Amino acid sequence: MSFPFILSRKPHIPLIVSPHRTSTSLAAQRVKMPVTKTQVLTPYWSNGVQKLKVAPSPPPKPAYGLTPPALDDSLHVVRCMRQLRSKDKPIEKYIYLTQLKATEPALFYKLCLDNMSEITPLIYTPTVGDACLQFSHIYRRPEGLYISINDKGRIGKVLRNWPKIDEARISVVTDGSRILGLGDLGVNGMPIAIGKLSLYVAGAGIRPESTVPICLDLGTNNKEFLQDPLYLGLRHERVSAEVAQEFMDEFMYEMSQVFPKLLVQFEDFSTDKAFAYLSAFRDKYPVFNDDIQGTGAVVLSGFLNAAKLSSAASGRPLSDHKILFLGAGSAGVGVAMQLTSFFKMQGLSEEEARRRIYLVDSQGLIFNARGPLAEHKRVFSRDDYQGPPMTNLVDILNYVKPTALLGLSTIKGAFNQQVIETMSALNPRPIIFPLSNPVRLSECEFHEAVEWSNGRVIFASGSPFPEQTYAGRTLYPGQGNNMYIFPGLGLGAIISRASSVTDRMVEAASLGLANSLTKDERSADLVYPRIERIREISAEIARSVVRAAQKDGVDRSLDLRAMSDEALLHFIGERMWKP
Numbered sequence: 001m002s003f004p005f006i007l008s009r010k011p012h013i014p015l016i017v018s019p020h021r022t023s024t025s026l027a028a029q030r031v032k033m034p035v036t037k038t039q040v041l042t043p044y045w046s047n048g049v050q051k052l053k054v055a056p057s058p059p060p061k062p063a064y065g066l067t068p069p070a071l072d073d074s075l076h077v078v079r080c081m082r083q084l085r086s087k088d089k090p091i092e093k094y095i096y097l098t099q100l101k102a103t104e105p106a107l108f109y110k111l112c113l114d115n116m117s118e119i120t121p122l123i124y125t126p127t128v129g130d131a132c133l134q135f136s137h138i139y140r141r142p143e144g145l146y147i148s149i150n151d152k153g154r155i156g157k158v159l160r161n162w163p164k165i166d167e168a169r170i171s172v173v174t175d176g177s178r179i180l181g182l183g184d185l186g187v188n189g190m191p192i193a194i195g196k197l198s199l200y201v202a203g204a205g206i207r208p209e210s211t212v213p214i215c216l217d218l219g220t221n222n223k224e225f226l227q228d229p230l231y232l233g234l235r236h237e238r239v240s241a242e243v244a245q246e247f248m249d250e251f252m253y254e255m256s257q258v259f260p261k262l263l264v265q266f267e268d269f270s271t272d273k274a275f276a277y278l279s280a281f282r283d284k285y286p287v288f289n290d291d292i293q294g295t296g297a298v299v300l301s302g303f304l305n306a307a308k309l310s311s312a313a314s315g316r317p318l319s320d321h322k323i324l325f326l327g328a329g330s331a332g333v334g335v336a337m338q339l340t341s342f343f344k345m346q347g348l349s350e351e352e353a354r355r356r357i358y359l360v361d362s363q364g365l366i367f368n369a370r371g372p373l374a375e376h377k378r379v380f381s382r383d384d385y386q387g388p389p390m391t392n393l394v395d396i397l398n399y400v401k402p403t404a405l406l407g408l409s410t411i412k413g414a415f416n417q418q419v420i421e422t423m424s425a426l427n428p429r430p431i432i433f434p435l436s437n438p439v440r441l442s443e444c445e446f447h448e449a450v451e452w453s454n455g456r457v458i459f460a461s462g463s464p465f466p467e468q469t470y471a472g473r474t475l476y477p478g479q480g481n482n483m484y485i486f487p488g489l490g491l492g493a494i495i496s497r498a499s500s501v502t503d504r505m506v507e508a509a510s511l512g513l514a515n516s517l518t519k520d521e522r523s524a525d526l527v528y529p530r531i532e533r534i535r536e537i538s539a540e541i542a543r544s545v546v547r548a549a550q551k552d553g554v555d556r557s558l559d560l561r562a563m564s565d566e567a568l569l570h571f572i573g574e575r576m577w578k579p
């Protein structure tokens with residue numbers, strides 16, 4: 001196990017072997033491990049046996065005279081923040097941070113942890129959207145693995161070129177076919193995998209060297225990119241669904257052979273592939289789809305808190321909520337599936353739960369009599385509406401009378417003044433979550449929702465918005481983004497060495513997040529905790545996920561079963577890498 005599972009009395013103190021010793025230390029003799037030069041040995045447990053592992057050496061300090069005399073580490077963090085803030089454009093800041101991560105990863109992550117709310121939008125949404133669009137132009141140096149359709153038949157060989165195979169624990173894999181709401185970006189999707197993995201490190205303390213960003217190049221249908229001489233991917237259209245599926249079969253099999261301890265996060269595959277690959281692989285390998293399951297979990301969590309606020313104002317029972325989705329793709333349907341568990345928690349059957357949910361796609365309200373539907377939409381198709389196609393959102397709102405309106409449509413401005421005023425007329429505290437990314441595709445902005453609802457909205461968006469003052473009160477937008485879920489879900493799956501990621505683990509992550517609000521956060525009407533607490537939250541989520549893995553019998557770190565909840569939380573906190 002690469003996480004240094006230390007069970008000694010002083011678990012945080014590793015054994016340091018003298019820099020001058022070239023013989024074998026006492027500790028090392030026990031496991032017949034020759035030790036040379038400066039090495040840190042960390043005890044860990046594997047299959048009930050205590051072993052020692054050599055921790056990766058920290059990068060050597062430059063020799064005396066190669067740095068200025070008054071260079072002080074703590075002040076250098078301040079210096080870097082000043083350099084960052086001196087840049088005007090977010091994309092310039094992104095490039096600066098990318099460079100810093102490549103040369104001084106510990107400093108980069110220290111900056112992230114100390115300035116979470118300022119840096120997250122730069123390394124993740126919205127700026128990562130621009131980084132993807134411009135990737136072939138701003139590319140500087142390798143970071144991550146590229147596997148292309150030309151590698152079919154020898155994917156294992158390419159994977160073995162990864163320099164840190166033994167360390168690998170988590171991979172974010174995309175084929176670039178639906179990057180945020182920006183469409184098919186081909187190999188330019190790589191920054192999304194890199195950005196998500198930076199959040200694994202910053203948010204959950206996964207070691208940087210345990211992360212493996214992967215971009216699969218199966219062609220692109222992006223005409224602009226295909227004509228761009230600087231485009232970094234294969235210059236042909238996407239291969240057929242059948243060829244892509246065969247490629248994925250080989251890819252996932254080889255991943256399991258080369259990286260036996262790896263958890264895979266599927267990211268930003270277009271909707272048809274997202275559902276197909278999740279169902280093809282989830283029972284065979286430890287894998288989850290962030291857009292379907294991670295988004296489902298984060299929205300369930302925010303909705304649990306939002307529904308309580310809304311019901312407190314309306315007096316409506318929780319089971320009486322009705323949710324309307326604009327957008328029925330991987331994210332919309334993923335969230336709808338997860339939200340059925342909200343209603344089941346209130347005592348409704350599966351069928352009754354589904355009936356509280358309405359979906360709208362580009363053709364309007366989804367109902368049976370409309371005609372043939374894609375498979376993923378069928379489960380929420382209405383059989384109680386027989387009229388003509390209903391395409392106007394305000395008409396649909398007046399027909400459904402929802403308590404909550406969720407946007408996963410990529411349609412900027414779809415929640416216009418009339419839509420928000422209609423929601424506000426139907427509900428004393430309307431729940432409005434424009435969840436599309438990046439900011440420029442958000443269904444509405446926070447200041448609009450506040451203004452048009454007269455400050456009554458309960459709001460969460462996919463990308464961040466600034467707080468607003470209304471009638472002398474400060475109102476805070478929630479960020480309903482899977483970034484709150486995947487770091488803790490991944491950490492829990494890795495620590496428990498889960499052989500698969502079960503529905504119970506995903507739901508446990510969601511409930512762990514919903515329950516992590518502090519008293520202060522609740523009294524400010526927040527539906528998600530403040531991002532500055534991400535590590536604490538990820539630890540709690542991870543603990544819930546480990547317990548769920550144990551209940552489902554998919555855990556392989558069997559020694560964690562006997563730990564009390566308190567000890568498990570402490571254990572998880574101790575495992576987190578700290579810059």
Ligand SMILES: NC(=O)C1=CN([C@@H]2O[C@H](COP(=O)(O)OP(=O)(O)OC[C@H]3O[C@@H](n4cnc5c(N)ncnc54)[C@H](OP(=O)(O)O)[C@@H]3O)[C@@H](O)[C@H]2O)C=CC1
Nearest residue numbers: 180181271327328329330331361362409436437462481482
């Ligand atoms: N906040 C978060 O954590 C997350 C946010 N997202 C965001 O969700 C968005 C959608 O992602 P995903 O589901 O994978 O994408 P898809 O492209 O699969 O889904 C988009 C959906 O919106 C529908 N749509 C498009 N135009 C309209 C319109 N004019 N009116 C009504 N519906 C319309 C589409 O209809 P049709 O089916 O008819 O084509 C489709 O159902 C993206 O912006 C993504 O960034 C995704 C994951 C996480």
Ligand SMILES: CC(=O)C(=O)O
Nearest residue numbers: 180268291437481482
């Ligand atoms: C957040 C995310 O995963 C998306 O927008 O696709």
Ligand SMILES: [Mg+2]
Nearest residue numbers: 267268290291
């Ligand atoms: Mg995504």
